[in-house]
Amino acid sequence: MTEASRTFEELVARIEKRLSPSGSTVTSPDRIRDVRTGQLRECDATVRYTVGSAAVLILIECRERAATQDVTWLEQLATKRTSVGADVVVAVSASPFTTPAREMGAALGIRLRTIDALTDAEIDEWSQSLVIDLVIIERSLTTLTIELAPEAPDDELRILDSHLSSWTSDPEGSPQIVPRIADSW
Secondary structure, three states, X not given: OOHHHHHHHHHHHHHHHHHOOOOOEEEOOEEEEOOXXXXXXXXXXXXXXXXXXXXXXXXXXXEOOOXXXXXHHHHHHHHHXXXXXXXXXXXXXXXXXXXXXXXXXXXXXXXXXXXXXXXXXXXXXXXXXXXXXXXXXXXXXXXXXXXXXXXXXXXXXXXXXXXXXXXXXXXXOOOOOEEEEOOOO
């Protein structure tokens, strides 16, 4: 690898670090074990962070070449994503992507970035492209109505009463179970 290529990778890693969520780790270069072969694979950069209980791995691969990038590189990156278990792949090039490469990137879910004429607006746009949906669902018991038939034996009422007293004495304000006796009583 040339010094210019490594400098390019470091620039991309610095940009990603700036754009990454708080608590994330950007590593450049990184080495990740291939899930199929067990061999270490070199990655230009990675971003790792956790959302809830899920670990997220973003693979960033860079190309600092004069030639326009075609579909071949993107097909290789799709395979590498599977091999290292990455959730997202970002392909960053110093030169433009061909139209078929842009279409292939979209089809493969690979985010394409070009740093031939980087502007602040483009960096801001990149930071808007990461969307994380966090949905928290809480369920709680707010009301429970127990209706006893008028013919319920006294033993059942005593058992029910002993259970209800333990539920209604919660100092934290948990929902109370309130017995409702049928109107015929």
